[in-house]
Every structure is written in structure tokens, then in C-alpha cells.
Amino acid sequence: MYPEERQQAIASTVLARGRASVTELAEAYAVTTETVRRDLAALERTGVLQRVHGGAVPTRAVRLVEPGVSERESTHAEAKAAIGAAAADFFPPDGGTVLIDAGTTTARVADHIPTDRRLSVVTNSIPVAARLFGLPTVTLHLLGGRVRAQTQAAVGDAAVRMLETLRVDVAFLGANGVTVEHGLSTPDSEEAAVKRAMVRSANYVVAVADSAKLGRESFIGFAPITEIDALVTDRGIADADHRSLTAAGVEVVLA
Structure with missing residues (x-):
């Protein structure tokens, strides 16, 4: 899985659950916790989500789900x-x-x-x-x-x-x-x-x-x-x- 594909999947997971931890994301996508932290940092820079202690939550102002x-x-x-x-x-x-x-x-x-x-x-x-x-x-x-x-x-x-x-x-x-x-x-x-x-x-x-x-x-x-x-x-x-x-x-x- 390419980094941007993984980041999109992570963003979708966080949006769907309302919160996700670094550990569970690392396990879900078979990468290290350091890789997840880098992904979360990249997603935070785009405004998709916000990092919190141990994980991330959605940024309410961002609409990741596309309308039909x-x-x-x-x-x-x-x-x-x-x-x-x-x-x-x-x-x-x-x-x-x-x-x-x-x-x-x-x-x-x-x-x-x-x-x-x-x-x-x-x-x-x-x-x-x-x-x-x-x-x-x-x-x-x-x-x-x-x-x-x-x-x-x-x-x-x-x-x-x-x-x-x-x-x-x-x-x-x-x-x-x-x-x-x-x-x-x-x-x-x-x-x-x-x-x-x-x-x-x-x-x-x-x-x-x-x-x-x-x-x-x-x-x-x-x-x-x-x-x-x-x-x-x-x-x-x-x-x-x-x-x-x-x-x-x-x-x-x-x-």
C-alpha cells in the first residue's frame, strides 16, 4: 500500500470511529507506530484530522466523505x-x-x-x-x-x-x-x-x-x-x- 493510500484509509478509519489510537492503526495497517505518527502528522497538516495524545480525532470542518x-x-x-x-x-x-x-x-x-x-x-x-x-x-x-x-x-x-x-x-x-x-x-x-x-x-x-x-x-x-x-x-x-x-x-x- 502506498503512503497516500494508507493515509486515506487511516483518515477514513478516524472519521468513521471518531477516534483511533496510534497502536491500533499500526496493527491495522501492518506498519510501525513511527510510520503512523508520520501519517497522522501529514494528515493534520492537510486539516483532515487533529492529533491528540496517543492517537487522532477528526477535524470537524473537513468533509472527507464525498457527496454523490x-x-x-x-x-x-x-x-x-x-x-x-x-x-x-x-x-x-x-x-x-x-x-x-x-x-x-x-x-x-x-x-x-x-x-x-x-x-x-x-x-x-x-x-x-x-x-x-x-x-x-x-x-x-x-x-x-x-x-x-x-x-x-x-x-x-x-x-x-x-x-x-x-x-x-x-x-x-x-x-x-x-x-x-x-x-x-x-x-x-x-x-x-x-x-x-x-x-x-x-x-x-x-x-x-x-x-x-x-x-x-x-x-x-x-x-x-x-x-x-x-x-x-x-x-x-x-x-x-x-x-x-x-x-x-x-x-x-x-x-
């Missing part, structure tokens, strides 16, 4: 629709190849795909594929792998390997958290691996996220802010976030 697609569809729906429309300006003007990540905001980008040019679209999202299937100007490529119920996204080695063979003009990515200091993040390690591969395969990376995601960190980082070319968000963005993102070299587009 239906719940997320209805959250900030107007902002996501506006973001999707604004992000459409980043589709290659003369046709080309694009990646569309899984997510309820990226799905809104797919709703606004232009039909006046030919595009090859790669996605790991079942809902995005359903939106685009049958459009005469779209050549659709669906990544393989295990489909996560929470996000209806294909993840795993098959998806990552396919992405490693691709080069696309533009990638549209979603995120659960966006900060200048720690970049883009998401709760699940397998989704993070796919997102990392998407970033590597793209000549231009567009992040789409409503303003509630800005200034927040999720469990697994997948891209430093320096790898993001543009961010499309809504007008609820804090002035400080706008300034810091712009200073970091990100083009901030307000929907």
Missing part, C-alpha cells in the same frame, strides 16, 4: 451553469482535441461544446459521455477502468495508461479544492491519479470550480497551481483569492 453526483448537481447550480458557458471560450477555435474531466461543473462545460467545428473529446465521465454521444461534430473517446459510484468516473491503471499515450490541446478539470499554496486537490487517490495524468497530457489546462472551492484544500493534491493556465469561476471569488491566483500566473475568468 445528485447532491452535487443541485449545489451552486446557477454558478456551475455560468462557469460552463464561460469555459466554452477555451475550446480550440479551429477544432482539435480536448479532455473533459469528471464532475458536475465540467459536465456544464460539455453542455456548451461548440458544434461549428470538429472536436475529438476524451473523458472519463459517464455523464459527460452521455451528453456528447451522437453529436455529429464530436468524436468521443471514453477512458476505461473502474467506475466510481460517487462521481460516475472511470479510474484506475487502465485510465492512467491510456492518458499517458495522449496529447491534447486543452484539458478541462474540476477540483474539490483550489489554493495557491497547495494547488488543486480532490478527496480520492484514484481520481487524483487520473487528474494528474490529464494535466500531463494537455498543452493547456483550464480548471473550472465555483468560488466555494477556492481557498479550500481536499485530501489529495493533484496539480500545483503553476500547472494551471486558466481558472473559470463565479463572481463570488474573494478579492484576495483573485489577486493571489493572478499573481501566480493563472488567468482568472469570471462567469
